[in-house]
Amino acid sequence: MRIVVTGGLGFIGSHLIRWILEHQAAVEIINVDALTYAGNLSNLDDVVDDPRYQWHRLSITDRPGLESLFRDHGPIDAVMHLAAESHVDRSIQSGVPFVETNVLGTQILLEVARAFRVSRFLHVSTDEVYGTLGESGYFREDTPLSPNSPYSASKAGSDLLARAAFETYGQDVVVTRCSNNYGPYQFPEKLIPLFVTNGLDGEPWPLYGDGHNVRDWLYVEDHVRALWTVLERGHAGEVYNIGGSNERSNREVANTLISHMGLSQSVIVPVKDRLGHDRRYAMDATKIQKTLGWHPEVSWEQGLELTVQWYRSHRTWWQSIKSGTYKDYYRDQYGSVLD
Ligand code: NAD
Ligand code: DAU
Secondary structure (H helix, E strand, O other): OEEEEEOOOOHHHHHHHHHHHHHOOOOEEEEEEOOOOOOOHHHHHHHOOOOOEEEEEOOOOOHHHHHHHHHHOOOOOEEEEOOOOOOHHHHHHOOHHHHHHHHHHHHHHHHHHHHOOOOEEEEEEEHHHHOOOOOOOOEOOOOOOOOOOHHHHHHHHHHHHHHHHHHHHOOOEEEEEEOOEEOOOOOOOOHHHHHHHHHHOOOOEEEEOOOOOEEEOEEHHHHHHHHHHHHHHOOOOOEEEEOOOOEEEHHHHHHHHHHHHOOOHHHEEEEOOOOOOOOEOOEOOHHHHHHHOOOOOOOHHHHHHHHHHHHHHOHHHHHHHHOOOHHHHHHHHHHHHHO
16 A cells, blocks of 8 residues: 655644554555654654655645656555644744645645545644634534634644545545644654753743633654554545544633643743734544544543653754744744843
């Protein structure tokens, strides 16, 4: 079986590729990744010599490039589509790259996969397409989409284009919507790796607003297993929520990290809130649990321990990111408050 994975040099994509190579002996992987700021070749250092793995530097907006790849390396049995602009705060600075990659790129990829008769297309969407919840309730697969940021609106666009490909052409498409992931190799612009690496560097933690926004956290390997489960056993045209049933406010996350890392409360610095900041995400993942038998396996305590440990022992990985062009983004985003 030959699979194209897009976005395989990013956080979740690199875990997915490593997991597939380790657990699915009969699968070959072609990683299509444009290597944007969020991609990192060293995320897959340990598999580059595997004859079942190859990487092509290619944007999903490059139709001729994709057509050559599907022609020269076919037949392709499945596409697992993760490539995206993924950070909400960057989308607030400018939404254009988000529309280009997430909306246009997804449509081009769907069309190319259809033209080359790919048997299954797994589109990796997100819980953010549902918008925000109040104190109670959960997102279900039939909750209306109501995205609030340029990022989530662009992901909702791609999610609906995937649906349209199934409804219009009968293309075999499955869609997953997962909650917040955490774990090794996550780019340090995201909450948990930002706080952990700042903590290791003696830098403060910028907590947005009142810190009571809630996310449902899932360890990245649990997400990867869910993606494989849906690829193998999901029903065409269906959407599957994936979540950890692990709701935590950002302040709670910060406090737990403080005790794991032996830091003091003074590390937290309240800063101006994110524009349009979604208050609460919480997933009802009953469908994937009951119909496909997937369940999370890594507890929050175990997952955080593994994550903090990984960042402690992989300083070179994150220091090379933090000392590069990321510095300009960090200064723009937090500079005046944290200086
Ligand atoms: P990431 O930002 O770490 O990685 C994105 C990858 O996509 C990078 O390697 C980048 O180089 C590549 N990429 C970007 N634009 C591209 C383009 N035009 N063509 C080809 N490659 C391109 O993202 P992530 O956190 O690993 O998220 C992966 C997917 O999962 C995204 O679709 C995201 O929306 C979704 N998702 C993420 C989370 C989460 O908590 N991180 C949760 C649910 C869903
Ligand atoms: O829910 C799934 C989504 O999770 C994915 O679709 C996105 O790709 C991924 O980036 C993530 O989005 P969030 O906006 O939830 O994640 P982020 O790590 O940016 O922020 C998590 C929470 O922490 C959010 O409430 C904002 C807050 N936060 C974040 C940063 C970066 C802070 O308080 N301070 C910060 O410096």
